[in-house]
Amino acid sequence: MTTAEDIIATIESMRDERQAANLMRFFKTGRGEYGEGDRFFGLKVPQTRAVVKEARRDVALPEIEKLLYSQWHEVRLAGFLLLVEEMKAALPSKRRDSDARARRRDEIAEFYLRHARQANNWDLVDMSCPKILGEWLIHRSANGSMPDRAILDRLVGSDNLWEQRIGIVTTWRLIREGQTGDTLRLAPKLLSHSHDLIHKATGWMLREVGKKDMEALDDFLERYCTTMPRTALRYAIEKKDEAERQYWLRQNR
Numbered sequence: 001m002t003t004a005e006d007i008i009a010t011i012e013s014m015r016d017e018r019q020a021a022n023l024m025r026f027f028k029t030g031r032g033e034y035g036e037g038d039r040f041f042g043l044k045v046p047q048t049r050a051v052v053k054e055a056r057r058d059v060a061l062p063e064i065e066k067l068l069y070s071q072w073h074e075v076r077l078a079g080f081l082l083l084v085e086e087m088k089a090a091l092p093s094k095r096r097d098s099d100a101r102a103r104r105r106d107e108i109a110e111f112y113l114r115h116a117r118q119a120n121n122w123d124l125v126d127m128s129c130p131k132i133l134g135e136w137l138i139h140r141s142a143n144g145s146m147p148d149r150a151i152l153d154r155l156v157g158s159d160n161l162w163e164q165r166i167g168i169v170t171t172w173r174l175i176r177e178g179q180t181g182d183t184l185r186l187a188p189k190l191l192s193h194s195h196d197l198i199h200k201a202t203g204w205m206l207r208e209v210g211k212k213d214m215e216a217l218d219d220f221l222e223r224y225c226t227t228m229p230r231t232a233l234r235y236a237i238e239k240k241d242e243a244e245r246q247y248w249l250r251q252n253r
Contacts, residue, residue, distance in 0.1 A: 002055040004066035010051050011074050016042035027073070027121055034161065034197060035121050043074045045123075052078050056085040061111055068118040076118055080128040083112055087132050092139060102142040109136035113151070120162050122197055129166045134173025149182055156186050164190065165201050172208055180209045180216055187220070191228045203235025210239060225251045 020042030029035040059082050067079030090104040112132045119125045137147050155167030168190060171183040183205045190202045210217035217236065225233055225248050233252050237245045 001060060002058045002063070004059075004063040007051060007055055007059070007063075007067060007078055008070065008072070008075055010054075011041055011043060011048070011072070011078065014041065014043050014047055014051075018042065019044065023073070027123070034195070038073050038121060039071050040073050041075075045077075045127075048074050048077050049081060052081040052085065056082060057089060061086075061107075065111075065115065068115050073121065073124075076120075077124055077127070080119060080124055080132075083108060084128060084131045087135050091135060097140065099142060102140055105136050105139060106142050106147075109133060109147070116155070116163050116166055117160055119166065122165065122201075125162055125165045126169055129170045130173040133166070133170040137170070137174060138177055138179075152182055152186055153189075156189050161195055161197065164193070164198055168198070168201050168205050171205055175205065175208045175212055178212055180213055183209050184216060184220055188224060191224060191232065193229075196231055199229040199231040200235055203229075203232035203238075206232070206236035207238050210236070221248055221251075228252070 020040040023040040023042060024030075024038070027035040027038060027040075029038045029040075064079045064082050064086075067075050067082070070076055070079070087105065087108050090101045090108060092098075092101065109132065112128070119128055133151075137149060137151075139146075141147050152167045152170060155163045155170075158164055158167070168183070168186055171186065174180075174182050187202050187206060190198050193199065193202075206217060206220065209220075221233075221236065228236075230252060233248060237248050240248070
C-alpha cells in the first residue's frame with residue numbers, strides 16, 4: 001500500500017519555487033485574504049493528478065486523512081483527488097449495483113463530510129465535491145434509500161465559507177442529471193452572503209441550471225435579480241445573448 005509519506009515525498013520532489021510564488025498570489029494567501037497562510041510546492045494540477053493516477057486505489061482512508069491535514073496545498077489536493085477515485089470505483093456498474101459498493105459510497109461520503117473544511121480553497125472544493133458528494137446523492141445508500149439532500153442545506157447554512165461553497169457546488173452533479181430543484185432551493189439562501197467566492201459559485205450554478213432549463217432560470221431571475229449580488233447575476237446570465245444580459249443587468253441597478 002502507498003503511504004501518505006510516499007505521496008508527499010513524490011510531490012515535494014517536483015517542487016518549483018517560482019511557480020509556488022505565482023500560486024500563492026493567485027490563491028490569495030496574504031494576510032486577511034481567503035487563503036491566508038496556505039503553502040505551495042509549486043505543482044501544476046496535471047502534475048498532482050499524475051501522482052494520484054500512480055497511487056489511486058492503493059491508499060487507505062487513514063493515509064488519505066493525513067494528506068488532507070497537510071500544510072501543503074498540493075498534498076491536500078492529492079488527498080481529495082484520491083477520494084474522487086475511491087468514489088468512482090464504488091459507483092454502480094452498467095448492469096448492477098451491489099450492497100458492498102453502496103456501503104463504500106456511504107463510507108467515502110461520510111469521510112469527506114467529516115473532513116470537508118480541509119477543502120479550504122475554491123479549487124479543492126470544485127474538484128472534489130461534485131464527484132464525491134454529488135455522485136453519492138444520486139445513487140442509493142446501503143439501506144436502499146436515497147441519501148438525504150438536507151445535507152446540502154446544512155452545508156449552505158454552515159458558518160464556514162468552504163462548507164458553504166461545497167453545499168452549492170455539489171449541485172453541479174445533480175444539475176447534469178436534470179435535477180435543478182436543489183440549486184434553485186439553495187441559491188436564495190446565499191444571495192445575501194458577504195463573500196465574492198460564494199457569489200461566483202451561486203451564479204455559476206444558476207448558469208448551469210439555465211443550460212438545462214432556461215425557463216427555470218428566468219423565473220428565478222424574475223424573483224431575485226433586483227437584489228442578488230451583481231457578480232452572481234453576471235455569472236448566471238453569462239450564456240444569454242447580449243440584449244438579454246443588458247435587460248437583466250438594468251433590473252439589478
